[in-house]
Amino acid sequence: MKKICISVGVLLSLFRAGYGQSVAQPTYEKRKLKLEEINLVSSYYQQDGNNSAVTGGIGTEKLTDFAQSFDLVLKTTDQRNRQHTIAFDFNIDHYTSASSDNIDPLTVSSASRSDTHIYPSIAWNVHNDNNRTTKGLALSYSTEYDYKSYGINLNFAKASADNNREVSLKAGAFFDTWKAILPPELRPDGYGSGAHGDRDPIDYKPRNSYNLSLALSQVVNKRMQLLFTVEPSFQQGLLSTPFHRIYFQDGGETVEKLPGSRLKLPISFRLHYFMGDRVVVRTFYRYYIDDWGMQAHTANLEVPVKVTSFISVSPFYRFSHQTAVRYFAPYEQHKQTEKYYTSDYDISGFNSQFIGIGFRTAPPGGLFGIGHWQSVELRLGHYTRTTGMVANSVTLLAKIK
Template identity: 50%
Template structure:
């Protein structure tokens, strides 16, 4: 963890310092058409949670978890002979996380499945914007790998905007083809028979999980100070959707692994609305309605009010409220009947309300920040999350953008 932290810090500092140098003058005639590095974004965050409803232990026990996440995004620009602008993105993400409850999958081992693990997730993307024909297209591919999970993702997108750029209609199709390595809780990896212990054939191998997302968006300028976006996603997931190392305890005291349907259909609908009030305040509002065929219905409200202390510094308090109904398959510890077809004691699928509040600080200057000429934007954000099930979390995020 310490090595990773020092490594990430040194890496970030190297990049930041390299941007403090003066760039060489390029006097070639076709400079604008060359592929050039336009922006580097560095995002680093630390997340910590605790609660007492561990899904691994069937809805009881510690949910202590920490996650130190770092991503770097390089954006390259190029203008082609038809004056279309191409953007190439290269993302690299590394998470280091620890999870106390995951260690309960096999308490006999010093460190089991993901007591402490790293996740690596690179992404490549391309976008093209044609101002003359008023459209934009994009595509990308990603992978994500960790101890027991491997994911491949790909997306394509298209959007069409109006002549005055006051309206934009967009469609994005995203697919994830994922593979789980099956891990059962240690005591369920075999059966005791009169002839001795026999291995559980279900407790080995790999299982697929596929997700297909279609996102539709409509952006509309209402007037000089007000704009809105309507967002709709249609999501279909299939494969191994239950987590096989999460236990469920039945009323008779026996237990098994979580069992959930092998398909899920989700329908989230959202609205974003931003309003600039006077010269100092911005109101950033968001509302989402969500429903799925597992019985969850949710409503989420979010309001952030950036206050511009100066044109280059803003402070933004924010508050988010969310409420959801429980999944049809959820019941707490020892409340499921053995006769049920599907069961889970994962409190993420339970009935709850959540509150999330904090503050975002933003520093922006075209002339550089802290003496680093190309350090264009620095943002720091802190948030506290509280869920009615007793789960609490804190998250702090730092973003530096070099342009």
Template identity: 50%
Template structure:
């Protein structure tokens, strides 16, 4: 099914390319203000993972999951009367996943509601480039929907760059307003009383979760071979931050749903350094420090080395190391004490190290690929991931660009 999706998308791109080539010529003055398709991108990926620390079953059990995703976007551009470039980017994405651990929310059924699901996420982004005044202004709207989750978001961005384009400062502000459908594990959907079982009033309805982000980026070209970027993010979340269908087993063998604070502040800060070692080799490095008020401190180090085999073909091996401390509220299966106000057995919040390694293959040609004149780029990326707690995953991504 995925192969059919990719073939159909490439066929669509070829049709769009043929239409763009047969457009009638225009005068220069009119052409500068005409709305035109500038770029089309299609990205499709396959992801699978497995492990033995499912949060749905209290930190034990299978984490087997597969995900197939496809994203399509098109960028339309137009120059206004003041010679400012406007870009409108329309995006649509869909994911389909299956999760063995989610099927354990209600093991008495053939398949739980969340055992497999589809996520649909459209978005639109507008930007305006004023080359004369050296700034870019933009805004975006997005939406995401799946079985138990609905999200709507908006963001604003501004960047100012120097006259020689060697320095740029960027600011992005975003807000995401989400709604969870409350789903409890099957055994916690009722309460025992002296008169028998009654419905648990906490096990139904919906609750909000809101996220607010501010990102700052300063980029500086040091010389012809070196470029440096400094990054700072501030993120604040409030509302339903715990996942209600994730179980937590206590030392007395009782079971509860995950319970976490209703607020969270995250502060990542990073540095990116690129060095053009030769005409064929580029070193792309990245480091990030992360901390939050849940007790997690993390470090990320990444290196990617693109190597040009030919002017049109490049290979990029990459490696990323990540380490974090555990959240204050984490403990494993049957390790929580009854005195704790907040608790989780989600191993995403545990202490662990992880490694991601892979290879990226990129084919780029201004004259076209596969006989399609406007097909500018074809890219394939494979990554293998493993954690110190046993989680292993593999992913492969195909991307094509039409210009």
């Protein structure tokens, strides 16, 4: 009898314990689409150099670019308790380029002397807490005077049970169309200039890009996390720029010619470490190789220091080394017998450095007493390339939440 009493007691206590730990099914809580955050980014960039590809590897590379970006993130939860995130991103930049003005040096101002580049995108992601997955779709569009692009991206991510590891896969495709503007002295008879009002026909050429990205993020310990990314991409179509001139050793002239496909393989490693209470060390390294013969190493170090609980200062330094593609040669160095040729110094061999500093403030009550204005960030940078090109940039970011 004593045993039965003990057994019943144990069973009852187990039942109670089981009852106590039973988890109620999450009740459906319908939530309206809620504005999560708005980011406004403004940037000014200017560069100068003396190796413009438009003039065959010599001549001014002077360029200024004023860019604006507006992104808006909305969130909601559906009947199955999945979180939906919708992000709109609208970007516009206006540039003036002295080298592009030299496409047609005889006119006062050629078609591409200045241009406005507009590229909006929309992304939709669904996160499911139950199986720790995120699925998403993004569409993008880009337009400028002589170029149009349509893009689609799909992504999938799965986190581990303890949320310390995540594997993500992305696949994307861009379908672009070039308006093939040629230098005037190299236009066949009857070929248009591409300028407004010119009714002569001009060729349109495709350029398609396909990307695949596999990433693994891992929390190493309470202060450190890292991310590996492999992102192969394949491009095909017109990969040369139709108004880039080539001057041969014998004095002949033509336009840049490059293979119709390019396979790129970048592999990167990002490691972030929180040192003490105030310093974060952000490191990034990328190795890159492609089938045009280019190899590159890029390293980035940024050390945000929290001066106070809401002000941080972030000095940064980036170094990059790349070898030239096998089709590159400077002004008047190419031979007519070569199959492909370019004098574009962007794909030549060089080292580049980018050094600068960022300031960020995020006061608890919002900026200037505006509660929703969460933070403001300013970044200043100076870029140099061993080809002689120099650039400066300044970026201002305002986050509203």
